[in-house]
Amino acid sequence: MQDFTSPQNEETVGLKTEELTINMGPQHPSTHGVLRVQIHSDGEIIRAAYPDIGYLHRCFEKHAESREYVQIVPFCDRMDYVAAMSQELGYCLAVEKLLGFEAPERAQAIRVIVSELQRIASHLLSVGTYGLDMGGFAPFINAFRDREHVLRLFEEICGARLLYNYIRPGGVSRDLSPGVIDKIKDFVKYFKPCLDEFNELLTYNSIFVSRTTNVGVVTGEGAISYGFSGPNLRGSGIDVDIRRDAPYSGYNKYEFDVCVGLGERGIVGDCWNRYFVRVKEMYQSLKIIDQAIASLPEGEAMGKISKSPKPVGEIYMETECPRGNLGYHIVADGTKKPWRVKAKSPCFIATSSLDEMCRGMMIADVVSYLGSIDIVLGEVDR
Amino acid sequence: MSPIREYFQNIYDAVTSTYKGMRVTMRSFMKTNGFRKIRGGYDYGAGPVTISYPEIKDDIPSISRNRLFMHQEGCIACNQCAVVCPVECITIESRKKSEDENPDARTPAEFGSKPVKLKLLRFDIDEALCCFCGLCTEVCPTECIVHTTEYEYSKFDRDNLIYDYLNFKDENPLPKG
Numbered sequence: 001m002q003d004f005t006s007p008q009n010e011e012t013v014g015l016k017t018e019e020l021t022i023n024m025g026p027q028h029p030s031t032h033g034v035l036r037v038q039i040h041s042d043g044e045i046i047r048a049a050y051p052d053i054g055y056l057h058r059c060f061e062k063h064a065e066s067r068e069y070v071q072i073v074p075f076c077d078r079m080d081y082v083a084a085m086s087q088e089l090g091y092c093l094a095v096e097k098l099l100g101f102e103a104p105e106r107a108q109a110i111r112v113i114v115s116e117l118q119r120i121a122s123h124l125l126s127v128g129t130y131g132l133d134m135g136g137f138a139p140f141i142n143a144f145r146d147r148e149h150v151l152r153l154f155e156e157i158c159g160a161r162l163l164y165n166y167i168r169p170g171g172v173s174r175d176l177s178p179g180v181i182d183k184i185k186d187f188v189k190y191f192k193p194c195l196d197e198f199n200e201l202l203t204y205n206s207i208f209v210s211r212t213t214n215v216g217v218v219t220g221e222g223a224i225s226y227g228f229s230g231p232n233l234r235g236s237g238i239d240v241d242i243r244r245d246a247p248y249s250g251y252n253k254y255e256f257d258v259c260v261g262l263g264e265r266g267i268v269g270d271c272w273n274r275y276f277v278r279v280k281e282m283y284q285s286l287k288i289i290d291q292a293i294a295s296l297p298e299g300e301a302m303g304k305i306s307k308s309p310k311p312v313g314e315i316y317m318e319t320e321c322p323r324g325n326l327g328y329h330i331v332a333d334g335t336k337k338p339w340r341v342k343a344k345s346p347c348f349i350a351t352s353s354l355d356e357m358c359r360g361m362m363i364a365d366v367v368s369y370l371g372s373i374d375i376v377l378g379e380v381d382r
Numbered sequence: 383m384s385p386i387r388e389y390f391q392n393i394y395d396a397v398t399s400t401y402k403g404m405r406v407t408m409r410s411f412m413k414t415n416g417f418r419k420i421r422g423g424y425d426y427g428a429g430p431v432t433i434s435y436p437e438i439k440d441d442i443p444s445i446s447r448n449r450l451f452m453h454q455e456g457c458i459a460c461n462q463c464a465v466v467c468p469v470e471c472i473t474i475e476s477r478k479k480s481e482d483e484n485p486d487a488r489t490p491a492e493f494g495s496k497p498v499k500l501k502l503l504r505f506d507i508d509e510a511l512c513c514f515c516g517l518c519t520e521v522c523p524t525e526c527i528v529h530t531t532e533y534e535y536s537k538f539d540r541d542n543l544i545y546d547y548l549n550f551k552d553e554n555p556l557p558k559g
Contacts, residue, residue: 163513206399
């Protein structure tokens with residue numbers, strides 16, 4: 001009988017080994033959208049992983065050049081369709097800053113409430129699907145059950161579940177009705193125990209912990225040099241949050257903690273810590289919503305602003321979106337339409353770290369890393 | 383940690399975390415075992431969350447933005463909705479009225495009784511293009527173009543989604559107002 005495993009065998013001596021190229025995606029369930037990763041693997045070990053993006057490119061920036069300022073807001077929604085409210089907020093704040101206009105206090109408080117609700121919805125989707133990627137179905141269902149409540153609230157607030165077109169330059173399109181405010185209070189009360197339950201179900205589950213700790217470790221310096229932002233950066237132990245450091249829309253009025261990865265399990269900067277920062281942020285969002293509702297000022301929800309503003313100048317405005325710092329760079333030339341709108345996407349930056357981080361990993365860990373940086377391909381491609 | 387201790391610690395961790403997870407699942411199962419009545423709308427965690435959709439429909443808020451509808455008698459053909467639409471899905475054609483065509487006509491009171499100066503020849507909305515942003519309903523001076531709560535209007539042909547609101551015909555005609 002021939003022994004093929006022995007290196008001395010004359011039939012295997014001449015054989016050479018080579019890297020195997022695998023396509024992960026674009027229709028892969030754990031790439032969270034249409035991302036294709038070209039993986040060069042040596043057995044189970046990854047030698048290179050090249051992300052291939054652009055499948056969802058919809059010319060946001062070019063479209064914005066041919067639309068009026070108010071008309072661009074629906075296009076902002078479609079960039080990051082999971083956190084559309086935050087995308088609108090960043091754009092509208094940029095336009096308002098360009099005009100030297102400040103939204104009424106009530107509008108600012110409403111913006112804080114809706115964008116924190118949006119943060120909860122977005123993080124729930126992120127951690128729920130991460131649980132699904134790691135092989136747990138129940139956390140996913142639990143997260144989507146609670147996300148559904150937020151989406152229903154949004155439908156009641158502005159008439160749409162996903163693509164809101166609610167925040168406008170000058171304020172918000174519709175005031176919060178007293179009924180909706182009560183429902184938001186109910187939701188905050190309901191959601192806190194759900195989060196504790198979620199922790200029990202997924203966060204401290206030993207299978208989940210062993211799949212995610214010490215995997216995909218991004219050091220603090222590494223995260224800064226990649227340009228990470230938001231929960232990805234804080235997961236690496238860097239204490240930065242635009243909401244606290246450069247407050248916008250009245251965030252300085254509310255008390256909240258900036259959640260940083262502390263390494264409760266594993267080491268700081270691994271997948272588990274990035275994941276747990278998101279869970280902790282949901283608690284803080286609840287805290288902010290509570291305060292914002294308790295101190296909701298009376299007044300107008302929409303400021304007095306021209307329907308088709310004609311600003312002049314150049315502005316760069318960054319806001320803290322659920323996925324990181326989203327920046328809008330608007331160049332205005334005094335006409336109804338902007339000359340150029342550039343969106344700086346945090347997901348694009350997170351995707352660019354994929355190759356370097358994945359080298360030397362197992363293939364199964366790529367899924368873990370991809371889920372933990374929480375990218376939405378709509379925003380990567382724009 | 384000695385290997386033996388680690389071995390038993392692993393078994394203990396696996397059993398406890400499985401137990402914790404199953405306890406949460408069991409709690410939800412008892413809560414939503416179907417004995418409770420299925421209700422639409424808000425019901426935070428009290429009952430089943432899923433509904434058997436085609437038979438039971440969810441409550442939709444009245445401000446929900448779904449298919450557009452245009453009240454023909456309220457339109458003054460001002461073209462503002464077509465201009466503000468970011469995806470250009472509204473097509474309006476009109477001409478100036480001749481003198482024998484009721485020059486003093488006004489829109490009904492519920493549409494602001496505005497003078498109608500133009501004769502509307504065409505008002506098409508391509509619902510396949512519509513992005514449901516709601517900008518057209520906000521600029522309309524007579525509020526005759528509205529978002530309805532109708533969301534079941536899929537068609538076999540994309541051309542059938544171009545609605546002609548001057549001769550509006552649909553399988554499920556909408557109540558006026």
